[in-house]
Amino acid sequence: xxxxxxxxxxxxxxxxxxxxxxxxxxxxxxxxxxxxxxxxxxxxxxxxxxxxxxxxxxxxxxxxxxxxxxxxxxxxxxxxxxxxxxxxxxxxxxxxxxx
Amino acid sequence: xxxxxxxxxxxxxxxxxxxxxxxxxxxxxxxxxxxxxxxxxxxxxxxxxxxxxxxxxxxxxxxxxxxxxxxxxxxxxxxxxxxxxxxxxxxxxxxxxxx
Amino acid sequence: xxxxxxxxxxxxxxxxxxxxxxxxxxxxxxxxxxxxxxxxxxxxxxxxxxxxxxxxxxxxxxxxxxxxxxxxxxxxxxxxxxxxxxxxxxxxxxxxxxxxxxxxxxxxxxxxxxxxxxxxxxxxxxxxxxxxxxxxxxxxxxxxxxxxxxxxxxxxxxxxxxxxxxxxxxxxxxxxxxxxxxxxxxxxxxxxxxxxxxxxxxxxxxxxxxxxxxxxxxxxxxxxxxxxxxxxxxxxxxxxxxxxxxxxxxxxxxxxxxxxxxxxxxxxxxxxxxxxxxxxxxxxxxx
Amino acid sequence: xxxxxxxxxxxxxxxxxxxxxxxxxxxxxxxxxxxxxxxxxxxxxxxxxxxxxxxxxxxxxxxxxxxxxxxxxxxxxxxxxxxxxxxxxxxxxxxxxxxxxxxxxxxxxxxxxxxxxxxxxxxxxxxxxxxxxxxxxxxxxxxxxxxxxxxxxxxxxxxxxxxxxxxxxxxxxxxxxxxxxxxxxxxxxxxxxxxxxxxxxxxxxxxxxxxxxxxxxxxxxxxxxxxxxxxxxxxxxxxxxxxxxxxxxxxxxxxxxxxxxxxxxxxxxxxxxxxxxxxxxxxxxxx
Ligand SMILES: [Zn+2]
Ligand SMILES: [Zn+2]
Numbered sequence: 143x144x145x146x147x148x149x150x151x152x153x154x155x156x157x158x159x160x161x162x163x164x165x166x167x168x169x170x171x172x173x174x175x176x177x178x179x180x181x182x183x184x185x186x187x188x189x190x191x192x193x194x195x196x197x198x199x200x201x202x203x204x205x206x207x208x209x210x211x212x213x214x215x216x217x218x219x220x221x222x223x224x225x226x227x228x229x230x231x232x233x234x235x236x237x238x239x240x241x
Numbered sequence: 242x243x244x245x246x247x248x249x250x251x252x253x254x255x256x257x258x259x260x261x262x263x264x265x266x267x268x269x270x271x272x273x274x275x276x277x278x279x280x281x282x283x284x285x286x287x288x289x290x291x292x293x294x295x296x297x298x299x300x301x302x303x304x305x306x307x308x309x310x311x312x313x314x315x316x317x318x319x320x321x322x323x324x325x326x327x328x329x330x331x332x333x334x335x336x337x338x339x340x
Numbered sequence: 341x342x343x344x345x346x347x348x349x350x351x352x353x354x355x356x357x358x359x360x361x362x363x364x365x366x367x368x369x370x371x372x373x374x375x376x377x378x379x380x381x382x383x384x385x386x387x388x389x390x391x392x393x394x395x396x397x398x399x400x401x402x403x404x405x406x407x408x409x410x411x412x413x414x415x416x417x418x419x420x421x422x423x424x425x426x427x428x429x430x431x432x433x434x435x436x437x438x439x440x441x442x443x444x445x446x447x448x449x450x451x452x453x454x455x456x457x458x459x460x461x462x463x464x465x466x467x468x469x470x471x472x473x474x475x476x477x478x479x480x481x482x483x484x485x486x487x488x489x490x491x492x493x494x495x496x497x498x499x500x501x502x503x504x505x506x507x508x509x510x511x512x513x514x515x516x517x518x519x520x521x522x523x524x525x526x527x528x529x530x531x532x533x534x535x536x537x538x539x540x541x542x543x544x545x546x547x548x549x550x551x552x553x554x555x556x557x558x559x560x561x562x563x564x565x566x567x568x569x570x571x572x573x574x575x576x577x578x579x580x581x582x583x584x585x586x587x588x589x590x591x592x593x594x595x596x597x598x599x600x601x602x603x604x605x606x607x608x609x610x611x612x613x614x615x616x617x618x619x620x621x622x623x624x625x626x627x
Numbered sequence: 628x629x630x631x632x633x634x635x636x637x638x639x640x641x642x643x644x645x646x647x648x649x650x651x652x653x654x655x656x657x658x659x660x661x662x663x664x665x666x667x668x669x670x671x672x673x674x675x676x677x678x679x680x681x682x683x684x685x686x687x688x689x690x691x692x693x694x695x696x697x698x699x700x701x702x703x704x705x706x707x708x709x710x711x712x713x714x715x716x717x718x719x720x721x722x723x724x725x726x727x728x729x730x731x732x733x734x735x736x737x738x739x740x741x742x743x744x745x746x747x748x749x750x751x752x753x754x755x756x757x758x759x760x761x762x763x764x765x766x767x768x769x770x771x772x773x774x775x776x777x778x779x780x781x782x783x784x785x786x787x788x789x790x791x792x793x794x795x796x797x798x799x800x801x802x803x804x805x806x807x808x809x810x811x812x813x814x815x816x817x818x819x820x821x822x823x824x825x826x827x828x829x830x831x832x833x834x835x836x837x838x839x840x841x842x843x844x845x846x847x848x849x850x851x852x853x854x855x856x857x858x859x860x861x862x863x864x865x866x867x868x869x870x871x872x873x874x875x876x877x878x879x880x881x882x883x884x885x886x887x888x889x890x891x892x893x894x895x896x897x898x899x900x901x902x903x904x905x906x907x908x909x910x911x912x913x914x
């Protein structure tokens with residue numbers, strides 16, 4: 143499944159300072175759907191090269207990270223259970239505190 | 242054909258100060274396609290209640306108005322000859338000069 | 341020199357004439373603004389344009405909060421201060437700049453900063469609160485105090501080449517804790533003093549915060565409640581995203597809130613966030 | 628008090644330390660900025676934050692253009708001026724504010740304004756030009772002069788609750804005339820003095836203009852060339868739209884240009900646009 147992933151608020155530093163990643167994420171073996179839960183594991187195993195604790199915690203994103211599916215807060219569509227569709231854009235953004 | 246029309250930069254004053262209009266524009270008799278040229282005439286006859294010279298000139302928009310089809314300059318898609326599709330958004334914006 | 345802005349005198353009309361002409365704002369918007377009081381917490385990169393534009397626009401009473409002094413390393417982004425004020429309290433410097441721009445408004449300096457002991461009492465004196473701070477415990481403290489006193493909060497942040505902006509605790513929208521019930525782990529945080537910030541980035545976020553505060557105070561337009569603006573200055577891209585609404589389970593604004601005006605002073609924000617109420621503090625960690 | 632910002636002295640490092648830490652800007656971006664010269668045309672609602680942020684950020688040489696004096700009705704949006712400067716030239720007021728913020732930069736006042744006779748000569752002295760004017764003939768004049776001298780142009784505008792922003796004459800993007808080959812008919816125009824403007828709206832556009840100018844001068848990031856930013860402050864909506872590229876038929880920048888550095892002074896911008904080079908002029912018409 144083709145997805146656009148975007149990392150911001152400093153999270154891009156965990157991904158080679160590249161903010162936008164066009165990726166193809168296969169569904170889990172024997173299944174057809176790609177959930178956000180599966181995407182998080184795929185990112186950990188395929189994109190994230192170091193310090194997974196900066197991105198993940200307890201099978202979800204770490205506190206302070208907002209997840210947006212097609213510019214919409216993932217809380218509005220099921221968080222880790224949300225089912226992704228072809229060409230969706232998923233944004234991971236770390237909250238900023240500077241001023 | 243369902244379209245979203247948006248007017249800005251002062252042009253909304255010609256449309257009852259309403260910026261966003263959800264409209265259904267039928268194709269011209271005996272045709273199936275809706276071009277921007279046809280849309281301009283439809284707007285003149287159905288939405289625009291006064292002072293058409295503030296919006297149209299010589300079968301196009303008056304100088305100083307930008308036309309954007311799905312956030313893209315109409316010069317990139319054929320200006321008045323551009324063919325619209327279901328659910329397209331067409332923005333008409335008058336250039337501003339203030340500071 | 342100038343008479344009070346609170347009457348519709350000749351100076352009031354002349355000063356605000358261009359705003360009085362704006363259709364959806366007009367005379368009633370300007371009058372509401374001149375009768376409103378706005379608190380700005382933080383006189384740094386965000387607070388500089390916020391205080392300038394709120395003073396200029398004619399907000400009746402402005403409260404300025406900061407306990408720091410002006411430093412040379414502030415001046416690349418904190419445009420309300422000047423070299424002449426280096427070493428002086430930021431609130432004095434900002435108040436003097438606001439009054440030089442508009443002597444018809446009232447400005448109150450809160451030079452001891454905001455903490456759990458004084459937040460409810462200070463915030464109660466204002467109609468709208470703007471978070472222009474630079475640290476995590478302040479963000480939770482200000483949000484909780486706004487929930488406890490039922491004030492809308494305009495919250496902005498900037499770091500590096502990015503900025504974020506939202507309106508909390510307004511209508512059916514979330515508060516800061518609805519979005520971030522748990523603070524980020526100390527090891528994951530970034531600060532301006534470690535990671536830098538291009539000066540104009542908080543400038544952009546701060547002017548947008550001033551706009552939201554003006555809309556809340558004068559009661560027109562649609563604010564960023566339940567929405568967040570994300571700025572990427574490197575590519576000049578701006579995303580507008582839709583956020584969750586108020587959470588019934590929220591510790592602060594939920595159906596069974598744990599924090600109120602009466603007990604907020606007992607909450608230890610520094611321990612909760614494992615960080616200090618000042619950016620330069622030794623407890624703060626870097627990414 | 629402060630030594631020149633052009634060397635990497637201790638004050639330079641301390642003043643810009645937070646910007647030196649920004650990864651894609653850093654020491655090389657700051658040095659390029661300190662060696663660049665930027666011209667800002669118009670010291671009004673847009674020019675105020677542009678000049679403040681460009682001065683603060685450390686642009687080596689700033690040129691300020693305006694022939695007006697400060698008036699009380701300016702101060703709701705023109706935050707670089709103060710009540711003390713009412714009646715004084717805007718360029719003097721703005722220059723004094725820029726130097727108070729950053730005495731290590733050079734500021735040049737062009738107090739006679741820009742016209743067809745002097746535009747090429749003035750613009751030739753700078754690397755980047757920012758259009759912060761309030762009238763149509765100036766917009767054509769500045770665009771043509773930038774094309775004739777091969778300078779990138781950051782152009783912003785604000786009225787009522789709306790703003791627009793683009794970068795012209797840069798890379799393969801259009802110039803102002805590519806987009807608007809024919810000026811709008813006089814009867815269709817709106818002006819701040821007739822239709823008003825909420826003060827913070829040019830503030831938002833101006834800070835975004837400062838960002839684009841900094842990126843052009845220091846050579847990092849992606850600018851708004853071939854793109855336009857549209858701001859609707861009523862609903863806090865921001866659209867980013869894709870524009871046409873340079874037009875081969877353009878009168879100014881096309882394959883057979885009619886305007887050059889040698890003949891630009893002969894072009895009658897006021898007659899072409901049926902309007903005067905000053906917002907308050909009697910020829911300008913309202914919507
Ligand atoms: Zn809450
Ligand atoms: Zn051109």
